[in-house]
Amino acid sequence: MLARRPDDAVAGAMLGAHLIRAGWRIRSAYRAQHVSREQFARFHAHLRRAEQVLIDVTARHPEDAAAWTQRITNARGLELGQAEARRRYDQLAKHHPHHLPAQASLLQQFCPKWSGTWERAHGFARECAEAAPPGAPNAVLVVEAHLEEALDHDDLGKASAHLRGAHVRREIHQAAQQSVWHPGFRDGWGWVWVRSVFAMAFCLLEEYPAAARQFAAMGRLGDEAMFGYVGDPTRQFQRFRDKAYAKGGRS
Amino acid sequence: MIQELDVDGVPTLLAPTGGPMRAGLTFRVGTADETLARSGITHLLEHLALAPLGLADYHVNGATAPVFTTFHMQGSAQDIATFLTSVCANLTDLPTGRLDVEKEILRTEHSSRGTAAVDDIPLWRHGARDFGITSYPEWGLGALTADDLRQWAARWFTRENAVLWIAGKAVPAGLRLTLPAGVRQPVPAVSSALPQTPAYFVGGSRAVVLDAVVRRRTAASVFAGVLERELYRALRQDGGLSYQTTAGYEPRGDGHATLRALADALPEKQDAVLGGFVDTLAKLRVGRIEQADLDAVVAKREDFLGTAEVDAARLPSYAFNVLTGERNLTVDEHRAELKAVDTDDVHEVAREALAGALLMVPEGHRADWAGFAAAPTRSADTVAGTAYREKEGDGELHVGVDGVSWLGHGGPLTVRYAECALMLAWPDGARQLIGDDAISMRIEPTMFDLHPGAIRVIDSQVPADRQVVMPARDPDRIPQPRAAAAGAGRREPVKRSWWEIPLMIVSGLAALTIGGGTFLLTLGMFITETAESDEGWLWGVIAVGWLLTVILALPIVLLRRRRR
Numbered sequence: 001m002l003a004r005r006p007d008d009a010v011a012g013a014m015l016g017a018h019l020i021r022a023g024w025r026i027r028s029a030y031r032a033q034h035v036s037r038e039q040f041a042r043f044h045a046h047l048r049r050a051e052q053v054l055i056d057v058t059a060r061h062p063e064d065a066a067a068w069t070q071r072i073t074n075a076r077g078l079e080l081g082q083a084e085a086r087r088r089y090d091q092l093a094k095h096h097p098h099h100l101p102a103q104a105s106l107l108q109q110f111c112p113k114w115s116g117t118w119e120r121a122h123g124f125a126r127e128c129a130e131a132a133p134p135g136a137p138n139a140v141l142v143v144e145a146h147l148e149e150a151l152d153h154d155d156l157g158k159a160s161a162h163l164r165g166a167h168v169r170r171e172i173h174q175a176a177q178q179s180v181w182h183p184g185f186r187d188g189w190g191w192v193w194v195r196s197v198f199a200m201a202f203c204l205l206e207e208y209p210a211a212a213r214q215f216a217a218m219g220r221l222g223d224e225a226m227f228g229y230v231g232d233p234t235r236q237f238q239r240f241r242d243k244a245y246a247k248g249g250r251s
Numbered sequence: 252m253i254q255e256l257d258v259d260g261v262p263t264l265l266a267p268t269g270g271p272m273r274a275g276l277t278f279r280v281g282t283a284d285e286t287l288a289r290s291g292i293t294h295l296l297e298h299l300a301l302a303p304l305g306l307a308d309y310h311v312n313g314a315t316a317p318v319f320t321t322f323h324m325q326g327s328a329q330d331i332a333t334f335l336t337s338v339c340a341n342l343t344d345l346p347t348g349r350l351d352v353e354k355e356i357l358r359t360e361h362s363s364r365g366t367a368a369v370d371d372i373p374l375w376r377h378g379a380r381d382f383g384i385t386s387y388p389e390w391g392l393g394a395l396t397a398d399d400l401r402q403w404a405a406r407w408f409t410r411e412n413a414v415l416w417i418a419g420k421a422v423p424a425g426l427r428l429t430l431p432a433g434v435r436q437p438v439p440a441v442s443s444a445l446p447q448t449p450a451y452f453v454g455g456s457r458a459v460v461l462d463a464v465v466r467r468r469t470a471a472s473v474f475a476g477v478l479e480r481e482l483y484r485a486l487r488q489d490g491g492l493s494y495q496t497t498a499g500y501e502p503r504g505d506g507h508a509t510l511r512a513l514a515d516a517l518p519e520k521q522d523a524v525l526g527g528f529v530d531t532l533a534k535l536r537v538g539r540i541e542q543a544d545l546d547a548v549v550a551k552r553e554d555f556l557g558t559a560e561v562d563a564a565r566l567p568s569y570a571f572n573v574l575t576g577e578r579n580l581t582v583d584e585h586r587a588e589l590k591a592v593d594t595d596d597v598h599e600v601a602r603e604a605l606a607g608a609l610l611m612v613p614e615g616h617r618a619d620w621a622g623f624a625a626a627p628t629r630s631a632d633t634v635a636g637t638a639y640r641e642k643e644g645d646g647e648l649h650v651g652v653d654g655v656s657w658l659g660h661g662g663p664l665t666v667r668y669a670e671c672a673l674m675l676a677w678p679d680g681a682r683q684l685i686g687d688d689a690i691s692m693r694i695e696p697t698m699f700d701l702h703p704g705a706i707r708v709i710d711s712q713v714p715a716d717r718q719v720v721m722p723a724r725d726p727d728r729i730p731q732p733r734a735a736a737a738g739a740g741r742r743e744p745v746k747r748s749w750w751e752i753p754l755m756i757v758s759g760l761a762a763l764t765i766g767g768g769t770f771l772l773t774l775g776m777f778i779t780e781t782a783e784s785d786e787g788w789l790w791g792v793i794a795v796g797w798l799l800t801v802i803l804a805l806p807i808v809l810l811r812r813r814r815r
Contacts, residue, residue, distance in 0.1 A: 052622045059533035078620045081522030087490055
């Protein structure tokens with residue numbers, strides 16, 4: 001497809017995304033020390049191929065959000081650096097100022113596990129939340145940043161204690177007011193993920209009725225979101241949901 | 252209008268100027284005509300020709316570039332006539348008495364010259380020969396003799412190989428260009444050290460630099476202007492990532508031109524400058540040429556072509572074209588060509604530039620992710636020969652009949668004697684071989700279990716005219732294996748303090764007393780029965796007792812370990 005129509009943005013972005021995903025499958029999700037040298041070489045070869053496809057797409061279509069989002073993600077795998085990831089986001093934000101998938105990807109880059117700092121991660125999350133219109137889902141990033149920091153403790157008890165700190169709890173509530181609790185909130189792009197993140201945070205805050213409301217709003221759906229950080233994502237999601245329903249009631 | 256005249260057999264260009272009179276005598280010779288082992292010879296000649304003039308307070312200058320050398324002056328007609336007449340006289344009858352002084356001045360000039368970000372690019376693109384020589388120090392200076400210089404002057408500084416240009420009313424009266432007869436020399440063939448392009452290398456500065464070679468044409472010079480505007484917008488105006496963004500276009504004299512673009516970067520923004528640079532190039536490569544940029548660049552050129560000084564200003568480049576045999580356009584032809592350039596033409600240049608590009612990236616960065624191949628830093632093959640092991644590490648040096656190979660960290664590196672551009676030889680036995688492909692290998696005899704004959708073999712195989720003897724090194728600068736240094740340290744007796752022995756005795760006695768007591772108490776606890784309430788308290792005493800014993804015994808262990 002791309003060979004026949006080199007200027008097709010959708011085909012380019014899809015090929016890029018596919019190559020990145022294939023690369024990450026080779027690398028596996030294990031920490032770097034458990035990945036073989038050969039796996040790394042093939043992983044990087046995939047990412048480089050993806051990058052070159054995506055460079056072309058964004059060169060031809062600088063307003064293409066999908067391709068820029070993939071490039072932000074790819075900057076992370078290729079370890080190109082914090083400033084480069086930010087530059088890519090800024091290119092996208094010129095055309096799409098509240099693009100949540102790109103923001104979520106850059107937030108990952110800004111976490112310490114990708115050579116960022118907590119200050120930068122929280123700062124960026126707040127920046128996105130404040131700039132977004134009322135009822136938009138972007139404030140979920142504030143919660144995600146706090147969950148990232150909380151789950152950096154290997155033990156759920158400590159994670160929960162971290163979130164229950166007055167300042168963090170206030171920020172999470174504020175984020176909910178701006179998004180999932182806002183009357184203008186719509187179940188738009190990524191809504192299951194957004195509600196899953198909030199549901200997990202409320203469980204860890206031991207605010208089970210609030211968690212139960214988010215689980216109920218998703219009905220039979222759910223997103224693995226950050227549940228994979230604490231074990232098998234599906235099983236953990238169900239465990240958290242059962243607990244929320246048991247302690248917070250089913251409305 | 253530029254008039255073409257003749258002065259003593261030298262083609263002469265004359266154009267009017269409203270400013271001060273100036274003139275230049277340009278020869279078709281430069282660093283690209285030299286070999287690395289003789290590098291600096293043209294520059295030294297240029298200095299020797301100017302040296303006796305003692306014209307420090309005049310606007311005079313000499314310049315040695317890759318393919319041409321110019322003597323330039325601004326002043327009265329009389330001064331210019333005297334200046335150029337003397338330069339020619341000096342070139343034909345060299346003031347060789349000043350040879351050593353001028354060599355010294357050139358060495359100082361080199362060491363005081365700051366290194367620019369782009370200095371290394373020629374050697375990465377061309378190797379240690381022709382157009383790559385300008386990247387290296389003038390290593391040939393030391394061995395150059397008066398005869399070498401005379402021969403060089405007779406071959407290159409001839410009237411057929413020169414062009415005179417004058418911005419002023421007329422050729423100054425009394426000007427005599429007494430140059431020997433010779434031939435117009437062609438521009439040297441261009442070598443490449445890049446097996447694959449686009450390529451990149453890691454430079455020693457914070458800037459990102461693009462080096463490209465394109466066919467010489469008006470559209471290519473316009474492309475440089477368009478690229479500069481794009482870089483300025485993307486890196487300075489938009490992102491505030493760079494302070495300096497420039498692009499330049501320079502004809503090489505062989506139907507091609509060099510394109511250079513540079514963007515500097517703050518330390519924490521280098522990755523973003525590289526990314527933005529790559530994206531800017533990609534934008535032009537896929538053909539998104541902004542018409543507004545093209546129009547602005549063309550308009551700026553047209554403004555220049557419309558000025559009264561245009562002919563005087565283009566004299567140096569006009570002279571260059573005469574010397575290299577490339578076409579010269581009239582101002583009207585220039586205008587017509589500029590007008591005809593459209594975005595498709597610029598796009599074509601962009602594709603050509605990118606296909607052969609060499610990108611310099613800051614330390615700690617790469618550009619393979621963007622499709623640039625790493626420029627070679629090691630050799631593709633090795634030569635067989637006697638192997639000598641490195642004293643530390645597991646590297647190996649192979650000294651063979653064809654060349655020398657290094658197998659170890661950063662290798663393999665191979666320099667074949669037949670393709671050795673230069674060998675630097677130090678009196679202490681160290682050698683540095685630099686291959687035509689710019690692969691460089693330092694051999695430090697102190698660092699190898701080297702047979703004394705090995706260096707003699709190398710010396711006898713590298714052609715004598717490629718060898719340069721270096722001054723003796725300060726012994727501190729000769730590397731020594733770390734093991735030898737550490738071994739020397741080991742033989743030194745460990746210094747002991749007077750308090751060590753008493754401390755060991757005291758802590759030994761104390762540990763024995765407390766440890767003994769605690770041991771007995773522990774034993775007692777197991778044998779006798781104690782009231783339940785006392786038991787907890789006694790176990791506490793035992794725990795503290797054992798802890799004290801360990802702490803008191805610690806100094807003995809530590810001191811023993813130090814004494815071993």
